[in-house]
Amino acid sequence: MLELAVLGLLHESPLHGYELRQRLKATLGTFRAFSYGSLYPTLRRMRDAGWIAEDEGDAEVVAGAPALTGRRGKVVYKLTAEGKEHLAELLTDAGPSAWEDETFGVHFALFSQTDPEVRVRILEGRRSRLEERREGVRATLARTRARLDSYTLQLQEHGLESVEREVRWLTELIETERLKTTTTPRKAVPHSVRP
Amino acid sequence: MLELAVLGLLHESPLHGYELRQRLKATLGTFRAFSYGSLYPTLRRMRDAGWIAEDEGDAEVVAGAPALTGRRGKVVYKLTAEGKEHLAELLTDAGPSAWEDETFGVHFALFSQTDPEVRVRILEGRRSRLEERREGVRATLARTRARLDSYTLQLQEHGLESVEREVRWLTELIETERLKTTTTPRKAVPHSVRP
DNA sequence: CGGCGATGTATCGCCGCGATACATCACACT
DNA sequence: AGTGTGATGTATCGCGGCGATACATCGCCG
Structure with a gap:
């Protein structure tokens, strides 16, 4: 599941969507891709659930016409306390859900935190x-x-x-x-x- | 795509859903499963598209109380003329769609017809x-x-x-x-x- | 100075999966 | 005689992920 992967990556450092995707590719390689079509909705879901928060990185937007184009700049996400808790919980799970085709790779990639x-x-x-x-x-x-x-x-x-x-x-x-x-x-x- | 697989299997003999699924497992093995949750909707779609037709196999239902329990017996599907045509067409396709992860195995399993x-x-x-x-x-x-x-x-x-x-x-x-x-x-x- | 590829966020429709429900039948165990 | 278990059989539902697509900015090379 993407959720776990995101949690695992954010545990090391705050990241924005694009970078997150690059890391996913670098981490999971051939195993799984995770397109933006999954990433962004998941990010939103996780934010709503309270696992992650938007860490407004760049306030140096200004100047031009911010109101016209709406939100500018990257949206950086970081783990919340609940997020860390949730991650820790997920990482303890050694049940069947962890050795399924789709999930195993993610768990494995996070083994250094396990x-x-x-x-x-x-x-x-x-x-x-x-x-x-x-x-x-x-x-x-x-x-x-x-x-x-x-x-x-x-x-x-x-x-x-x-x-x-x-x-x-x-x-x-x-x-x-x-x-x-x-x-x-x-x-x-x-x-x-x-x- | 399931569609091609079904077309390919039905090209050899008419089959009903359950048997179709067994064949899919036997044919594609580790490569792909195709659950009923995909099969039955696909079957319906294909029927509506006119590629396959229901070959009412068993009229020996009768006796008990057919009206009470509704449709009894298996639903056997067979290729229509258009279906065969469509299959032949799909089997000629050697384009990118044939060498994608999800599709390649199906095409390969049908190589004897290719x-x-x-x-x-x-x-x-x-x-x-x-x-x-x-x-x-x-x-x-x-x-x-x-x-x-x-x-x-x-x-x-x-x-x-x-x-x-x-x-x-x-x-x-x-x-x-x-x-x-x-x-x-x-x-x-x-x-x-x-x- | 013009275009192109990387960076960046976001949505949409489709496909397939796993779980689930329900029904019948054969066979074995007790 | 009763019970239960596994194979056969049809079908639906919600959801997670994918590929395509859109759009915008930036930096670099020609």
Whole structure:
């Protein structure tokens, strides 16, 4: 969700819409774009919800004819106290909502702001999610293989390999993450995962 | 687009909604799901547009109390003449709309119904699209590498590798496809000489 | 001195998704 | 005999995101 991404970015420094978008591209890259058609409405929604506030940066408008052209200059947004609170809350969530296709990348990109334990749980959740999908594809593939033409088959198998690659990647990440937490010992608190 | 997928599937045999959905999963696999929330409205739209028609399959409803529960039984859809025409038209399109993220998979899954020349052009188009993206990612990555935390960096690099892998896959496909057209000399593209 | 690409804010309609509702039927478990 | 569970089947609703588009300013290069 865009909301989380914006919260995460604004946590580092106040930004205006355009810059926010650049950062999103730089941060999420191939994973997700988030067009202006999503950004601006979301920004408004978040402002109305009280998570962010407009930080009137440039009062040096003046001169020309401000009244004629209406609002000039950039609109800089910054986190409010509630926004920070909300962000912290969202970052603790290691439930299914965090390992969905669309959301995982955002959570991952914000891992440096996330609790190490939560990180591992998200990575593991994401991995099981993908393992489920892998098994699903394998099953239907085995069942329908004969009926499929070569192109569909190739598509299926390519997709399957992509998922497998993804699982491998996650496994590596989990191991590295585990190493980190074992060398920096913390008290392991088992936590139930809500559905 | 769902429309094309439905057209392509119905070209082989008449199907009802549920079965159509199963086929979509089996055909597109990891690539795309297409929920009922898209399917049924699309079906209606297509029917209204005249591409498909309801092929009242089961008249053996009767007995119980048909009037009470309203419409019983499955609604089977089949291609109309216009539908076939429209499909043929869509399958000739090798323009940008065919190599977009969301559409490419559908086009690819329907390759067995597609003209060989169009196939190659779609594959090449898709590849350039991904090469562009790859260069874009490389550029922003080179520009911002220093500013990124390790997680964001890892996400970026993983994404980059995914794109690279995709490009390799497409290159292989293009080569195979080229071999096919040169070893099976169809309706004469005369000037190309094989070494 | 003219145009073009980057910066900047904003809206609109469409598409697809997930959740949800409801109904029937086969089969297994108890 | 009763129960429940999973597959088959049709359908709707709200919402989040996308691509296209509009419009305005600024700085730089030719």
